[in-house]
Amino acid sequence: MADVQAPPVLDAVAALAELAPIGADPVRGGWSRHLLDDADRAMRAWFVRTAESLELTVETDANANQWATWAPHGATGPAVATGSHLDSVPGGGPLDGPLGVVSALVAVSRLMAEGHTPSRPIVVANFAEEEGARFGVPCLGSQLLAGDIDTDRVRALVDTAGVTYPEAMAAAGHDAAAIGHDAARLSSMALYLELHVEQGCQLAPLGHPVGLATSILAHGRWRVTLTGRGDHAGATELGSRHDPMLVAAAAVQSARARAVGSDPVTRSRATVGKLQVVPGGSNAIASEVRLWLDARAEHDADVRDLVARIVGDIEAAGRAEGCEVTVAEESFSTRVAFDGDLTDRIAAALEPRFGDAPRIPTGAGHDAGILSAHLPSAMLFVRNPDGVSHSPLEGAADEDVRAGVDALAAALRALT
Amino acid sequence: MADVQAPPVLDAVAALAELAPIGADPVRGGWSRHLLDDADRAMRAWFVRTAESLELTVETDANANQWATWAPHGATGPAVATGSHLDSVPGGGPLDGPLGVVSALVAVSRLMAEGHTPSRPIVVANFAEEEGARFGVPCLGSQLLAGDIDTDRVRALVDTAGVTYPEAMAAAGHDAAAIGHDAARLSSMALYLELHVEQGCQLAPLGHPVGLATSILAHGRWRVTLTGRGDHAGATELGSRHDPMLVAAAAVQSARARAVGSDPVTRSRATVGKLQVVPGGSNAIASEVRLWLDARAEHDADVRDLVARIVGDIEAAGRAEGCEVTVAEESFSTRVAFDGDLTDRIAAALEPRFGDAPRIPTGAGHDAGILSAHLPSAMLFVRNPDGVSHSPLEGAADEDVRAGVDALAAALRALT
Numbered sequence: 001m002a003d004v005q006a007p008p009v010l011d012a013v014a015a016l017a018e019l020a021p022i023g024a025d026p027v028r029g030g031w032s033r034h035l036l037d038d039a040d041r042a043m044r045a046w047f048v049r050t051a052e053s054l055e056l057t058v059e060t061d062a063n064a065n066q067w068a069t070w071a072p073h074g075a076t077g078p079a080v081a082t083g084s085h086l087d088s089v090p091g092g093g094p095l096d097g098p099l100g101v102v103s104a105l106v107a108v109s110r111l112m113a114e115g116h117t118p119s120r121p122i123v124v125a126n127f128a129e130e131e132g133a134r135f136g137v138p139c140l141g142s143q144l145l146a147g148d149i150d151t152d153r154v155r156a157l158v159d160t161a162g163v164t165y166p167e168a169m170a171a172a173g174h175d176a177a178a179i180g181h182d183a184a185r186l187s188s189m190a191l192y193l194e195l196h197v198e199q200g201c202q203l204a205p206l207g208h209p210v211g212l213a214t215s216i217l218a219h220g221r222w223r224v225t226l227t228g229r230g231d232h233a234g235a236t237e238l239g240s241r242h243d244p245m246l247v248a249a250a251a252v253q254s255a256r257a258r259a260v261g262s263d264p265v266t267r268s269r270a271t272v273g274k275l276q277v278v279p280g281g282s283n284a285i286a287s288e289v290r291l292w293l294d295a296r297a298e299h300d301a302d303v304r305d306l307v308a309r310i311v312g313d314i315e316a317a318g319r320a321e322g323c324e325v326t327v328a329e330e331s332f333s334t335r336v337a338f339d340g341d342l343t344d345r346i347a348a349a350l351e352p353r354f355g356d357a358p359r360i361p362t363g364a365g366h367d368a369g370i371l372s373a374h375l376p377s378a379m380l381f382v383r384n385p386d387g388v389s390h391s392p393l394e395g396a397a398d399e400d401v402r403a404g405v406d407a408l409a410a411a412l413r414a415l416t
Numbered sequence: 417m418a419d420v421q422a423p424p425v426l427d428a429v430a431a432l433a434e435l436a437p438i439g440a441d442p443v444r445g446g447w448s449r450h451l452l453d454d455a456d457r458a459m460r461a462w463f464v465r466t467a468e469s470l471e472l473t474v475e476t477d478a479n480a481n482q483w484a485t486w487a488p489h490g491a492t493g494p495a496v497a498t499g500s501h502l503d504s505v506p507g508g509g510p511l512d513g514p515l516g517v518v519s520a521l522v523a524v525s526r527l528m529a530e531g532h533t534p535s536r537p538i539v540v541a542n543f544a545e546e547e548g549a550r551f552g553v554p555c556l557g558s559q560l561l562a563g564d565i566d567t568d569r570v571r572a573l574v575d576t577a578g579v580t581y582p583e584a585m586a587a588a589g590h591d592a593a594a595i596g597h598d599a600a601r602l603s604s605m606a607l608y609l610e611l612h613v614e615q616g617c618q619l620a621p622l623g624h625p626v627g628l629a630t631s632i633l634a635h636g637r638w639r640v641t642l643t644g645r646g647d648h649a650g651a652t653e654l655g656s657r658h659d660p661m662l663v664a665a666a667a668v669q670s671a672r673a674r675a676v677g678s679d680p681v682t683r684s685r686a687t688v689g690k691l692q693v694v695p696g697g698s699n700a701i702a703s704e705v706r707l708w709l710d711a712r713a714e715h716d717a718d719v720r721d722l723v724a725r726i727v728g729d730i731e732a733a734g735r736a737e738g739c740e741v742t743v744a745e746e747s748f749s750t751r752v753a754f755d756g757d758l759t760d761r762i763a764a765a766l767e768p769r770f771g772d773a774p775r776i777p778t779g780a781g782h783d784a785g786i787l788s789a790h791l792p793s794a795m796l797f798v799r800n801p802d803g804v805s806h807s808p809l810e811g812a813a814d815e816d817v818r819a820g821v822d823a824l825a826a827a828l829r830a831l832t
Contacts, residue, residue: 025695028701030695032695053456067684069659087696089699090697091646091697091700091703092746093693093694129650131697132698133698136698153663175783186765197653199648199650199652217650230507230804230809231803231805231807232615232616232779232805232806233634233685233687233689233710234635234685234778234779235615235616235711235779235780235805236616238675238685238778240803243672245668248665248668250669252661252662261653269649269652271661271701273649273696274693274700275661275691275693275696276697279448279506279508280507280690281506281508281690282548282637282690283505283547283548283554283687283804283806284689284690285687292698294698354494364650365650365699382569387648388648389651390646390649390699391647391695391700392698392703
């Protein structure tokens with residue numbers, strides 16, 4: 001007779017289907033789930049419910065990160081941590097980052113079902129505000145945990161609706177006075193392994209469903225404010241205009257041109273994906289344009305150099321149009337090289353099922369990148385057939401989603 | 417003993433001060449008052465209250481335009497109509513168009529006080545959705561009244577929040593089934609005279625507080641949709657991008673360059689003042705950009721030619737980036753030449769107080785332009801010291817505001 005008390009064995013495809021209705025964005029398409037908004041809170045409630053169905057111990061830390069711990073008898077010492085994030089970019093895809101959280105919970109359920117007795121606790125993490133879509137700072141939860149960001153700066157953050165970070169935290173029952181470096185939590189972890197859908201298209205041509213990360217490009221975000229003079233689009237002669245849209249256009253083109261110029265050597269890329277026009281009337285010359293420059297390259301100095309060139313172009317365009325230009329750095333993440341020893345151990349665990357899993361670099365930031373400065377960290381990627389990410393078109397085949405769970409379960413088994 | 421029943425004599429500066437708190441925009445600065453939103457409804461309530469304090473007969477027509485009629489004993493035949501609009505662009509200035517409505521009510525109060533006995537009724541109009549800021553079609557109220565726009569098209573309009581025109585009308589107690597050509601109202605008017613703050617800076621150098629309009633540039637709005645492929649800003653190589661922001665940048669630059677090229681001959685101007693990025697995440701390549709092109713020139717053919725050149729540039733940029741380009745005309749207003757005889761009569765009425773008032777063209781559209789195709793129409797402009805319009809910085813000196821009322825009162829006196 002079966003033990004009716006046994007936790008269920010979860011299925012990743014089914015779990016992702018459960019999440020699909022949460023935060024669907026009727027305007028942009030895809031999903032919008034931002035720190036502690038209704039959708040994010042529904043995702044977090046799902047995390048609690050699912051982890052508790054596995055009889056895991058669920059906690060939320062002072063930085064709004066969630067943790068679900070499996071520490072059966074005999075599991076001692078620092079934990080093997082795995083997970084990802086449940087928030088999204090505006091109008092994002094279904095897998096970045098729920099795939100990593102879902103796969104972690106499913107892998108744990110499978111290890112339980114097969115009678116695995118871990119030597120260390122396994123803890124599943126959901127990191128808060130990984131995308132930085134609400135308060136502008138990516139990997140906010142892991143940066144706070146790691147003590148990598150000034151807490152006064154975080155408490156001063158304001159979202160686009162004018163809600164401050166402390167107000168958003170308080171509305172969800174958290175106390176922003178308590179945020180910051182969490183040495184106890186950090187030292188409770190031996191390592192961190194994050195599974196993520198591939199961003200880019202390196203695995204498909206190689207014919208592999210899973211791969212391992214080697215590094216993350218150095219990257220950062222800069223907020224550029226262009227101030228001109230609002231006026232009437234019909235009545236204002238061209239010669240007397242100070243139109244910041246012209247300067248914004250130059251910024252967009254400079255970002256592409258400067259990155260193309262240095263791309264072959266430094267893997268540079270620069271993008272303007274967010275731009276706001278004030279006042280934004282079709283018959284009004286803009287008084288102000290705010291845009292965000294995302295710049296990345298192999299090494300920190302490459303990014304600095306790229307941004308300096310682009311800012312130089314923007315300033316020149318501003319002078320030509322008689323507009324003010326101000327530039328503020330919102331975040332900067334140095335190049336990450338993932339732990340080679342840990343990656344080797346995971347590759348060995350994958351070998352029987354997956355052969356020689358490719359090792360690939362990525363241009364995308366991750367909480368694993370933040371944590372890599374504090375504990376051995378590694379990443380598993382699941383094949384993305386056309387490489388699209390941060391878009392509703394992002395996807396992975398069901399069999400690849402399940403292969404990712406196989407890989408993560410094999411790694412967790414070997415590491416515990 | 418004074419007659420306690422006499423209506424008050426209003427002051428334009430005081431009336432504008434009463435309106436200042438309504439619709440102040442805390443984000444953009446200035447004022448945002450859009451068709452039948454809370455601010456617009458507060459403005460409309462002020463119109464009713466103020467007109468009733470003058471014992472005028474107040475009506476709202478089927479197209480949501482407001483009318484306040486002074487028809488004392490002996491005033492017969494088609495009315496002399498005057499007024500403007502109470503809605504604004506997003507983050508607009510205080511005077512475009514409340515100055516015209518306020519000045520009309522104040523002028524009527526003054527004619528009453530001085531015992532003027534008009535030979536014709538005088539009617540004060542507040543035209544709905546003049547700016548087109550909510551539903552994208554400028555001069556919507558006057559176009560509907562005049563039968564210049566297809567009513568099915570109007571009933572299909574949707575604002576940026578997804579509210580349809582019929583829903584917005586119903587929420588304010590209006591029935592969108594009843595909109596359209598209002599022959600009775602149109603034939604009840606002998607002429608239309610609109611006072612407006614100057615947009616541009618032609619009066620100040622001439623040293624005149626008021627001027628008269630000669631013409632309105634031909635003008636229109638085109639909505640341009642650029643569709644690329646949303647993707648990750650960090651993980652997507654430059655060579656595989658289809659980023660509609662690059663095409664948008666080309667559109668902004670082409671609008672300026674093509675207009676500058678033809679400006680000396682055709683008074684051409686082209687502007688992108690409204691632009692929306694989808695999804696709008698700082699670490700996401702845009703999947704779609706929507707932008708609005710405002711183009712104007714002396715003659716209709718000049719505008720068509722200008723827009724064709726700009727669209728050609730946008731299409732070329734779209735092909736280069738692998739993005740789709742679609743262009744939809746939202747509105748087109750042919751060149752307006754105001755009624756010369758009516759303008760001469762008004763100029764003669766102004767002469768004793770203002771001497772030879774300058775006659776100037778304008779690049780801005782107005783309800784007077786719409787009505788000019790149906791009845792004799794004219795415009796009075798009040799000096800704008802630095803010419804700024806569609807901006808919180810728009811303004812006029814108090815003495816010029818009062819001079820505008822003097823001019824309008826003199827014109828109404830002479831015309832009735």
